[in-house]
Amino acid sequence: MANGAQEPEAESRRSTRVGHAQESTHSHARTRGARSRDAAETPRTVDARYSRRGNTRYADQVNPKHRRNRIIKRVAIALAALLTCVGAAAAIYIGVINGNLSAGLDSGLNNVLVQTNLTKEPFYMVLLGTDESIQRETDSTTDGTYRTDTIILARIDPVNKKVTLISMPRDSYVSMGSYGEHKLNAAYAYGGAELAVSTISDLADVDISHFALVDMDGVVEIVDALGGIEVDVPMEIDDDMAGGHLDAGLQTLNGEQALILARSRHAYDEYGNGDEYRSANQRLVISAIAKKLLASDPATIASTVTALSECVQTDLSVSDIVGLAQVMRGLDASTDIYSATMPTTSAYVDGLWIEQVNTSEWKTMMSRVDQGLSPTESSEIDSATGIVLSSAGDGAAEEASAAAESKDGSIVVRNGSGYTGLGTEVANTLTSAGYTVSSTGNADNFDYKNTVVLYNDSSRASQAKAIAETIGHSASAQKNDGSYSISGDFLVIVGSTYVNTTS
Structure with missing residues (x-):
């Protein structure tokens, strides 16, 4: 016991x-x-804390690999949950943006669009712009719908990374089927996107694959989302109806400034067709936006697409836009973006100014475009304003840019024509084009026949030529042979033939 x-x-x-x-x-x-x-x-x-079987800390000490595996498993579960949440949020975000992009589109639009492989073959797209912030002509037959003052037919070639932009004058008089003949800018007002696309398709004799309607006020949001765009403004703009003032020269424009450039046409009243100059500037803005967008990081592209969704109606989805942007990366805006205006002739018919399409020239232009060529054989730059009226990807636009950048010299203007006020007129023309006129006055006599731009330094020759082209009226550039005293970098003498020659 x-x-x-x-x-x-x-x-x-x-x-x-x-x-x-x-x-x-x-x-x-x-x-x-x-x-x-x-x-x-x-x-x-x-x-359990002291049980070898139930104590994980004890097990971890015995076999650290078990602990690592558990940590990895937990992280994987957390990451999967996070990705699921992010994926769901992204899907919702994309769905909202897609909804915004397609909101308000005509139900019949798909009846006239011909689908292509967006990233693997060339396609045509219609770009229309409305400007609801500016009072437009009213038409009782349009039920208050705004007419489209910006009409562009774009050909996009993702294979060769080329873009062609053809401006179509808003006053072009064309057939609209059962609606009869009207100005082209009435197509959208009468029959929406469906009629606008079908009318342009018939006019250009090409299939249209995509469509976009842009509220011009949205240019502000798009450009600001990109952080501004770099543009060489051809000439100074003073146009209250367009939104204000814009200096000439190479500069980074914010949204409001880009809108002034895209809107203005009255700044060119003294030079002729303001609509043509405005169309050229709109293509300039579009090219600058494309250049900046294609060079942007994913975050900037995302914010830009968001801005687009607030002011653009299109059949393209977010994935379409982003996919196309990725494919088009590497595009050189100076050589890979062609531009021109549909050839027309102004006419006054039945009390109405219209643009009559030059059918033969138009067919030739579209034949080139459809082959992937530039719409014109060479670029055309307006000598008075420096505006690129057509670009053939031959670098002419860069030459114009170089000329604009070289406007740093001072110019003295002397009137040698015998006609009162011509010196001031020429000085104003040069100032409006971005040049600096240091003084004006009369020449030593009034017997000068031709208008000349004189310079001493041979390195100024190209600038002198650009000044002469800006003046027009058969002005020419000449190196000073010592006969003239030049106080500035250039001396302009206005001759009597100025009044008898065109600009």
């Missing part, structure tokens, strides 16, 4: 040791039977 009397004491000691988690070498002296009794009699007295 002695052994039996000691048993409870031993059991008590073991329970105490287990209760206080004091594992020691004495535990090894326990018999297998004793351990079994302990487990049976006190099943809940063992803290």
